[in-house]
Amino acid sequence: MTDYxxxxxxxxxxxxxxxxxxxxxxxxxxxxxxxxxxxxxxFYLQRQPETLILGPFQGLPACNPIPFSKGVCGAAARSRQTQRVDDVHAVPDHIACDAASRSELVVPILLGEEVWGVLDIDSPVPARFSHADQAGVEHLCRVFSDASDLIASTPPA
Structure with missing residues (x-):
């Protein structure tokens, strides 16, 4: 078990x-x-209205851009709720950047009431993420948010 x-x-x-x-x-x-x-x-950042743009990441090259209306990342941004998916292939509008991905955890990062972006985590293992992982990663996202000047990344209106 991970020591969050x-x-x-x-x-x-x-x-x-x-x-x-x-x-x-x-x-x-x-x-x-x-x-x-x-x-x-x-990370995917909302640098355009209702659209997530690729930010810093680790892994294979990624899909870009992602509209709020599509995929697990879009659902997290749209709903402002964490998405924990045991089998991404069962999600009809899943955006498959890496065919090896089987499960996904996406945590929205809010700046006030607005979506700043999301943290997206993929695994080649089905049902990789537990409730404890979700809570732990959500907390780590707050550590990131609290440590960062997110306003500096927000494009002018």
């Missing part, structure tokens, strides 16, 4: 700058190394 309290302390120490880009890159790399059985970890 330890991961929180480690990520907090790692994120020693307010720069959102540096922190997003560090968070992606940290999670890719700290969690087992992953094949992709990264």
């Amino acid at each position: 309290d330890l991961l929180e302390r480690q990520l907090t120490a790692l994120l020693d700058t307010r720069d959102w880009l540096t922190n997003a890159a560090q968070t992606s790399a940290f999670l890719m190394q700290a969690l087992d059985d992953l094949n992709w970890v990264g």
